[in-house]
Structures are given as C-alpha cells and as structure tokens.
Amino acid sequence: MTEICREKPTTDTLARLYRDAGWLEDPETLDLKKSIENTSVWILAKEAKVVVGIARLQTDYVRYCCVYDLIIRSDRRREGIGRKIMNEALAFCEENRVQVMHLWPTKGNAGYYTQFGFQALGPDQPTMMKATPQPT
Ligand SMILES: CC(C)(COP(=O)(O)OP(=O)(O)OC[C@H]1O[C@@H](n2cnc3c(N)ncnc32)[C@H](O)[C@@H]1OP(=O)(O)O)[C@@H](O)C(=O)NCCC(=O)NCCS
Numbered sequence: 001m002t003e004i005c006r007e008k009p010t011t012d013t014l015a016r017l018y019r020d021a022g023w024l025e026d027p028e029t030l031d032l033k034k035s036i037e038n039t040s041v042w043i044l045a046k047e048a049k050v051v052v053g054i055a056r057l058q059t060d061y062v063r064y065c066c067v068y069d070l071i072i073r074s075d076r077r078r079e080g081i082g083r084k085i086m087n088e089a090l091a092f093c094e095e096n097r098v099q100v101m102h103l104w105p106t107k108g109n110a111g112y113y114t115q116f117g118f119q120a121l122g123p124d125q126p127t128m129m130k131a132t133p134q135p136t
Helices: 011-021 032-037 081-096 110-114
Strands: 003-005 041-047 050-059 064-072 100-103
Touching: 003 081, 011 032, 011 050, 011 064, 041 081, 050 081, 064 081, 081 100
Parallel strands: 064 100
Antiparallel strands: 003 041, 041 050, 050 064
C-alpha cells in the first residue's frame, strides 16, 4: 500500500534518493536541511513508513509551480508511484488555483509528462540554465 503525503523528507532520505538516482555522488556535502526547509511543498510516497518516491514543488501559490526532483527508488520504478506523486502535484495546483506548472525533464523522460498534460514549449523557448560558481 503506497501512501502519498505532503511532508518534508529527512536529510538522510533525500540524500539516499539522490544517490540512488545517480544525481549526486556526495549529497551530504550540500546543506540539505536548508534545501528541505526552503522548499514550498514536498510530496512523499511511503510504504510502511519507508520513502520510495519523492518530488518537490516550488511555488508562489498564484502564478507558478515548478516540479523538481521527481525520483522513484530505482527498484520500484514503473509501478505507478511516479504517477501517484504527479497526480498529487496536479491536485495541489488545482486546490490552490496556481495558473501554470513547469518542469524540466531529465534526458529521455519528456514523454513521461505528456500523460499529465505537459507540453514542450518548443525550440524557440528552450529551458535555460546557468550554474553559479561555488567556493571550493
Ligand atoms: C521518470 C520516473 C519519475 C517515472 O516514475 P515511475 O514511477 O517509474 O513511472 P510510472 O510507473 O508512474 O509510469 C506511469 C506510466 O508512464 C510510463 N513511463 C514511465 N517512464 C516513462 C518515460 N521515460 N517515458 C514515457 N513513458 C514512461 C510507464 O510505462 C507507465 O505507463 P503505463 O501506465 O501504460 O504502464 C522514474 O523512472 C524515475 O525516478 N527516474 C529517475 C529519476 C528521474 O529521471 N526523474 C525524472 C526527473 S524530470
């Protein structure tokens, strides 16, 4: 039984999921506590209190909501857990009447989001990024 809840993860849980996804080799070097505290909404998928999936929303509760870090534990993918988390994100935006949702799919996963109504903006509106130099 998978329970979907809007609740903050622990730093250990977030680090474990980042490492499992291969996104960060050394997540403990980041201030994950600060990152967790400053996120608008966390969505967790839990089974017997163990977190098997996660996503975070950054939102102004009016205009925009951006979905980040949708990660399903690698041994539990393709079982509908990601869909449950995305449906919770959609429900959050409907409840709050947030006008627009955005997300930035990882390579090969853009097609995943069309089932939830997301569309690519097109080549003339690419996602843009700039990494900020970090102190060593
Ligand atoms: C991408 C990810 C979040 C999908 O979550 P998931 O729980 O494995 O997927 P679901 O079980 O909810 O899939 C629901 C449906 O989408 C389909 N689907 C899954 N991944 C897909 C993909 N990359 N492209 C298109 N369809 C996909 C499934 O086949 C399923 O279809 P079905 O109902 O007809 O069987 C998960 O694979 C993951 O955590 N990947 C690693 C981290 C990552 O890259 N996250 C995305 C960040 S943008």
